[in-house]
Amino acid sequence: MRRNWRSASLFAYSGAILAFLYLPLVILALYSFNASRINAVWSGFTLDWYNSLFHNRRVIEALINSLVIASISTLVSTVLGTTAAIALNRYQYKYKAVINGLLYLPILIPEIVMGLSLLVLFSQASLPLGKTTLILAHITFCVSFVVITVGARLEGMRHDLEEAASDLYATPWQTFRYITFPLALPGIIAGALIAFTLSIDDFIISFFVAGPNSTTLPLYIYAMVKRGISPEINALSTLMMCATISLVIIAQILQPQHTSKKND
Helix, strand or coil, X not given: CHHHHHHHHHHHHHHHHHHHHHHHHHHHHHHCCECCCCCCCCCCECCHHHHHHHCCHHHHHHHHHHHHHHHHHHHHHHHHHHHHHHHHHHCCCCCHHHHHHHHHHHHHCCHHHHHHHHHHHHHHCCCCCCHHHHHHHHHHHHHHHHHHHHHHHHHCCCCXXXXXXXXXXXXXXXXXXHHHHHHHHHHHHHHHHXXXXXXXXXXXXXXXXXXXXXXXXXXXXXXXXXXXXCHHHHHHHHHXXXXXXXXXXXXXXXXXXXXXXXXX
């Protein structure tokens, strides 16, 4: 009886936490189909706000900007992060612990501090604010996530396969191409998806380093909210939420499960 009571209490507590976290998102998605412009009043189901959204030229421009910036920053951060993760996993050197700690700093530092520091850096370098500064800023905070994700995958890999390839006179490049890279690929894809999700959803850092003609979707949503919340904002937020959740689910599926045995 005591165990059943504890299980029921834990289940109720978990359900309350999940409701607190996700109920606002469900309400947001629900009211994106509301026929009324007033969110507090439900007057029927409609898809008009989504249709209006897809015919909004400014939304399309913001979407294109977000996709271009996220794609480039994801590509660059994935290459840099994967290379760094392999180097940290394969080689031992004096200041390895220090470098590992520095890689975590972009994750631990508050975004508003990072955004302000990047703004000062770009100003001192006389680099005009725009898509270039947005891409550089997004690469800065995405690389750390890629390193951690790929590094976790490399830690769970069987290194005896690489040793066997070396014993069979495979060159380092052949070992990497046919053994290391295929085994690390799920972690690399997961890291890239996480980087893409973080880039396309970022607001605080983008707010500091964006310039003219470089408005992203989060910045556009913020500008729309300042003029008053409309069902179009609900529809746009719902689409972004669905895309983000889909990418996160795929990334979680591809995350290493640490079930491989190194000494089999």
